[in-house]
Amino acid sequence: MPRLDYQEPRTTGELLELLEALGEDCTILAGGTDVVPMWKRRNTSAGHLVNIKKIPQLKEVSYDEENGLSIGPAVTLREIINDPVVSMRYPLLAKAARSVGFNQLRNMGTLGGNICLDSKCTYFNQSAFWWKSRRNCFKRGGDTCYVVKAGKGCHALSAADTVPALISLGAELIIQKRGQERRTPVETFYTGDGGKPHLLDKKEVVTAILIPPSGRGWREGFMKKSPRGSVDFAIASLSLRLKTNGKGIDDARIALNSVSSKPIRARKTERYLKGKTISHPTVREAVRLLLKESTPLSMVGASALVRGHTIEAVFVDLIDMITDE
Amino acid sequence: MEKKLIEISVNGERHEVAVKANDTLLEVLRDRLGLMGTKEGCSVGECGACTVLSNGNPILSCITMAMDAADSEIMTIEGMSDGDALDPLQEAFIEHGAVQCGFCTPGMLLTAKELVERENRPTTKQIKEAISGNFCRCTGYVKIIEAIQAVRK
Numbered sequence: 389m390p391r392l393d394y395q396e397p398r399t400t401g402e403l404l405e406l407l408e409a410l411g412e413d414c415t416i417l418a419g420g421t422d423v424v425p426m427w428k429r430r431n432t433s434a435g436h437l438v439n440i441k442k443i444p445q446l447k448e449v450s451y452d453e454e455n456g457l458s459i460g461p462a463v464t465l466r467e468i469i470n471d472p473v474v475s476m477r478y479p480l481l482a483k484a485a486r487s488v489g490f491n492q493l494r495n496m497g498t499l500g501g502n503i504c505l506d507s508k509c510t511y512f513n514q515s516a517f518w519w520k521s522r523r524n525c526f527k528r529g530g531d532t533c534y535v536v537k538a539g540k541g542c543h544a545l546s547a548a549d550t551v552p553a554l555i556s557l558g559a560e561l562i563i564q565k566r567g568q569e570r571r572t573p574v575e576t577f578y579t580g581d582g583g584k585p586h587l588l589d590k591k592e593v594v595t596a597i598l599i600p601p602s603g604r605g606w607r608e609g610f611m612k613k614s615p616r617g618s619v620d621f622a623i624a625s626l627s628l629r630l631k632t633n634g635k636g637i638d639d640a641r642i643a644l645n646s647v648s649s650k651p652i653r654a655r656k657t658e659r660y661l662k663g664k665t666i667s668h669p670t671v672r673e674a675v676r677l678l679l680k681e682s683t684p685l686s687m688v689g690a691s692a693l694v695r696g697h698t699i700e701a702v703f704v705d706l707i708d709m710i711t712d713e
Numbered sequence: 714m715e716k717k718l719i720e721i722s723v724n725g726e727r728h729e730v731a732v733k734a735n736d737t738l739l740e741v742l743r744d745r746l747g748l749m750g751t752k753e754g755c756s757v758g759e760c761g762a763c764t765v766l767s768n769g770n771p772i773l774s775c776i777t778m779a780m781d782a783a784d785s786e787i788m789t790i791e792g793m794s795d796g797d798a799l800d801p802l803q804e805a806f807i808e809h810g811a812v813q814c815g816f817c818t819p820g821m822l823l824t825a826k827e828l829v830e831r832e833n834r835p836t837t838k839q840i841k842e843a844i845s846g847n848f849c850r851c852t853g854y855v856k857i858i859e860a861i862q863a864v865r866k
């Protein structure tokens with residue numbers, strides 16, 4: 389493993405001071421399941437690792453009827469799955485957390501880490517030895533993309549599984565740096581540039597994830613498809629929430645990830661579904677719109693063609709599941 | 714690189730070890746404490762061979778920073794048996810022929826231990842889900858699943 393310095397702040401204040409002092413030369417350790425392998429492969433060069441798991445405030449989960457749920461970024465996925473309030477009021481989030489990686493990774497990985505996960509690429513995520521025989525890609529500071537041959541930028545895959553659930557639940561992030569705090573919806577947190585996938589400045593850190601009360605009358609489902617059903621990054625993960633009445637759909641929230649360089653909120657499909665009743669032609673048209681909005685990429689485990697078919701299959705399955713309830 | 718003295722609790726014994734910032738828990742267990750039961754497979758958190766229990770939960774020691782593990786209770790395969798008396802899971806693995814080359818076995822056993830302690834009677838599906846991050850390239854998993862089922866509490 390390359391040389392590095394390791395810091396373990398005990399309060400959020402200490403953490404913000406450290407980030408201010410270290411700036412570009414630091415990476416936050418929240419679960420380590422992605423950052424540490426990246427370090428070992430020399431995919432990252434920052435000299436400092438700042439562990440946020442020893443800050444009690446960032447490990448808290450709280451709920452109240454008015455404001456909803458607040459989760460610290462260092463809460464592990466296992467803790468989220470086991471949390472009684474999450475299972476009861478936000479089963480969608482528990483389901484998404486359960487779909488991440490495998491047993492051991494869920495015990496280590498955190499929600500903050502999953503949200504700020506670096507984008508994945510069949511080429512970028514190779515060892516330093518492997519890279520010796522290739523020209524650097526955009527994500528390594530070069531000028532080539534091996535995935536989209538004529539690409540003018542990085543097309544690495546946005547692959548966090550909890551993100552579609554969070555977007556469809558209307559989650560927001562509290563982001564802090566020394567002396568400043570801002571609030572941003574998860575939906576607008578991502579850039580679409582695989583090289584810098586999210587809008588977190590090097591001196592900033594996510595200090596809470598807020599999910600509003602889930603509301604009444606929503607039916608919901610989450611599904612992830614990956615080559616082996618465990619371990620792998622997804623071919624597609626989709627979160628679907630429909631507010632229904634006796635006659636039809638009042639409102640819809642649809643979000644996908646692992647199909648493109650950023651998570652997608654399928655707003656056109658949502659708009660189309662509003663006011664419709666669920667029928668074969670409605671679902672067919674919704675699928676057409678969804679595929680148009682999601683621009684699937686060929687990489688990490690699946691071609692664009694397979695991704696497209698997977699999105700369709702998952703969407704239809706979820707609609708069936710929700711309407712059968 | 715500067716070393717720092719940390720206290721680490723492994724199999725109920727406290728150890729003082731001087732570690733570098735980039736040492737992993739796996740390196741400390743094997744190279745410093747001489748506990749060779751924990752194996753290094755892929756070294757990047759994909760195969761489960763390095764699994765140990767941290768506060769009772771299976772984690773991957775190859776991607777856990779040693780300094781981060783300082784506050785946790787670690788259990789390795791060496792702590793699973795009580796002297797010469799093997800854990801029922803270990804007995805079952807032998808009985809059912811769930812061990813071939815043995816490389817995945819320590820990680821597999823520790824993952825299984827947490828499962829049988831968490832779930833009273835784990836179903837085949839729960840067993841498969843729990844051990845899906847522990848790769849075995851010999852057995853084809855059938856014997857391992859049979860062994861774990863035999864030890865349902």
